[in-house]
Amino acid sequence: MAKEITSREEDYSQWYLDIVNKAGLASNSKVRGCMVIKPYGFAIWEKMRDELDRRFKETGHQNAYFPLLIPKSFLSKEEDHVEGFAKECAVVTHHRLMANPNGKGVVVDPDAKLEEELIIRPTSETIIWDTYRDWIQSYRDLPLLVNQWANVMRWEMRTRAFLRTAEFLWQEGHTAHSTKEEAVEESRMILDLYADFAETFMAMPVYKGEKTPHERFAGADNTYTIEALMQDGKALQSGTSHFLGQNFAKAFDVKFLNEKNKEEYVWATSWGVSTRLMGALIMAHSDDRGLVLPPKLAPIQVVIVPVPKPNDAINAKVDEIMAALKAKGISVKYDDDKKKRPGFKYAEYEMRGVPVRLGLGKRDLENNTIEVARRDKERDNGGKYSIALDSVVEHVEQLLEDIQTGLYQKALNFRKEKTYKVDTWDEFVDVIENKGGFAYAHWDGTTETELKIKELTKATTRCIPLDVLFGEEGEGKCILTGEPSAKRVLFAKAY
């Protein structure tokens, strides 16, 4: 792990930001709370996006695109929804600038005031459901399974690169169904899709669960979530899938005629993951040398460094190796920059999280060997070794798989260590304040207690897990109030 848990959160904050900067993932924008995603960071996001998109399509969804701007009145149609998002909306009020009559620069033209202000979407439920009203008339139009890749904006008070930015990229799925059961099933199916993606692609274990009423999405009847654990012991909500009931259908008057020629409101879901997954990726795997990427997400899986400098003999051999690796579908880069020394390149690619590095020099050519360095291990601890040159392709192919599963296993072990079954308030406080991680504890089910616990410890309910965590399920007493509790829930400090 990158660092032992300390009480000094700033250290982690700095560590995280260093990786974001030095690995070339993103930089601050001049606009408050916004971020520039650099090409390398975006390449990783594209890998995530493409894989998710493939999975959405595989499960019958289609992509569409809805407007960035939403009439203000739309937002007031669903009560809970407006309450949830009103505080953080950017608002467009004018449509024109003019030269400043009093001097230099430009000012907003007061004559160009919009009749109705427009909201920059914080999420698209409202405009989509306003559109769905026209798209849905009959049960034959259902289910409607649409996803959108878009940017959204939420004027957050405190921002942090990838984890909470004012503008962020995401996908939002919005589906309409003829029955409640089908809608619930859809939201559960997406939850499983997200969890599988996180675990098999990002090598990041997640807890699947249900949110408590207080932590629910604004306007949802139920919210499912995947919760990941970061190396500093804080939880990160990495994706959510909501069963919206008929709330939006009623608010936007979306009805359909069923097979019995009877009018009904449709049932809805919405679900999304965002560039926050990039933050999760960084916080979950990185170490003090920089980013660590699971091979499936790495834009460059293998980098070859000539030692100390490229020459004809090395180049010729590298060409052979690259062709063979590419034939296996492995993305490989040859860094034949003559001006940089090998040590510089090693540090650079480690910072960028490239899973496998191959070093080829004169000595190797004489001995018919090649040097292999794997990013997930320390140099002096099995992370760097030589193999026979002939075996390089199959070795690398196997190694990439090993790294992928190894990273997952490592993260899983860490989470196991940091998930505590807790029965007393003292233990609870100890976990939250000293040990870090999840406290799996009984809770009386009231929002009041939830808020009290948050006030006392800053820990929030992360989810009511769908799976049984410690091989036993049973009633107990609330950690704080001692009232009876039917089920344990996961608590943690969260981003």
Add this chain to the structure above:
RNA sequence: AUGGAUAUAGUUCAGUCAGGUCAGAAUGCUACAUUUGGGAUGUAGUGGUCGCAGGUUCGAAUCCUGCUAUCCAUACCA
């Protein structure tokens, strides 16, 4: 929004209290030379209306006023 802090080179920052060789360092970038199996060294160069607008003064990065933006704490969240 409230409380605290900050704004100087592409980046990280010193200089502000005590106005006057104060336009600085490191790093980056460019060139050349020597190097080259884990972030090389030397030399030369490049780079800033000191956040913006006023004011005080012979003179302002430095003092005063106003504005703007950012960061930390509290509320919110994918």
